[in-house]
Amino acid sequence: MNDAMLCTKTHEYLIEQVDNYEVGITDYAIKKLGDIIFVELPEVNTKFIKNEAFATIESVKSVSEIYMPISGKIVEINEEIVSTPELLNDDSYSNKWLVKIESTADQVELVDLLDYSDYLEEIL
Secondary structure (H helix, E strand, C coil), X not given: CXXXXXXXXXXXXXXXXXXXXXXXXXXXXXXXXXXXXXXXXCCCXXXXXXXXXXXXXXXXXXXXXEECCCCEEEEEECHHHHHCHHHHHCCCXXXXXXXXXXXXXXXXXHCCXXXXXXXXXXXX
């Protein structure tokens, strides 16, 4: 877990890096989904607006869409997660991001994101 992690109420996380953001799903979401067996991610250079579905995750229980926490352009996808989606079942934060984005968001888009500790309070 990273102190700089921001989370959405729909269980996505955002971690600011030097020149981009890592986007993934929280450990809580992974536990709720159950064993993950398939991940579909968008192509590099695809642009998304905040709250737009950008990925699909399939588990033994269900299929879920994953939503973009802020607007931006995909600059990298985590190929390891695409080829071995069950890695998410072990640890969602240790290099288990889904995509990296260059943000086109302004500060207004960050207002409703929660610090990780606030997110935990919200879901528990």
